Amino acid sequence: MSLPSETDAPERGLSRRPVEIATALLLIALGGLVLYDSYGRGAGWDGGPQNGFFPARIGWIFLAASLFILWNAFRREDGVFVTYAQLGQVVRVLGPLLLFVALIAPLGLYVASALFIIVFMGVVGTSRWWSILLTAVLVPVACFWIFELQFRVPLPKGPLEAALGY
Template sequence: MTVRTAELLVAVILALLSLGLMWKSTELNIGWVAGAGPGGGAWPFWLSVGMLVTSLWTILRWFRRVTPQSRSKEIFMSADTLAIVGPVVVGLLLLLAGTHLIGMYAAVFLFMIAFVRFLGRHSWFVTLALAVAAPVAMFLLFEWALTTPLPKGITEPAFYPIYDLIY
């Protein structure tokens, strides 16, 4: 696949995702709610509109061959690049799956270990410090400060004593 083809493919995929998000956003009110402000679907809808416009702009520029990428016949991703990008993509997919199964905090803990220790080749001290600090900081921000719970999967019962302390 060439850089030119990849640019078009990504723009088309993002345009289709934008349309899907716009459609899904209309399940909630996307207009103004008197006395309350924008409806629950307003921000996702208008952000998706912005993403659609930029995707269509990229497609138009691709057809007009305005950018160096839209004219490039170079290979999009070499084997060396794939060796670097591949583990990152797999790690992110595992993070997403892990979020559903074991919860955000446990998934981020494991993700940090994999990335900091094995891909970043840092010491175990640095690895464990970051792997513990990241979920703790996320918990304090989302659960305590913003009172917005994140998915906990099968680890949720472990959080009950913490909830008793902070609520």
């Protein structure tokens, strides 16, 4: 007779039903906002479609689909939506990404990209330090050359680019 081991126990995590209900409620609110704005602009047909006519129709379809998601959330059998281990992996990717987005305004896109590459490759990847640094330098430099110098597309710059005259 064998004793149950830790691997036999079901993995714990976020339950499916609350996640689906929260998502449906968020989508219902978004659909309501679309409808509110559409009818505020005029969603009728006065010799032709008013500004909010087509967005209102899409808003009603969106609202109906959201209500269907909510209804299904209560009908469906509850289970684990995502395990805590899987959620940890998402946070490991999402954390550096949020940091990157937050640093674009104060540091500029290129410096923020270099820092993102360093953090992401260091946290998520298993790369060697020299490949991380090489990638963190070459990718932003290549992007600067392509977008700023070749295509003449200005991207957000920070103090480093200002110090270099860009």
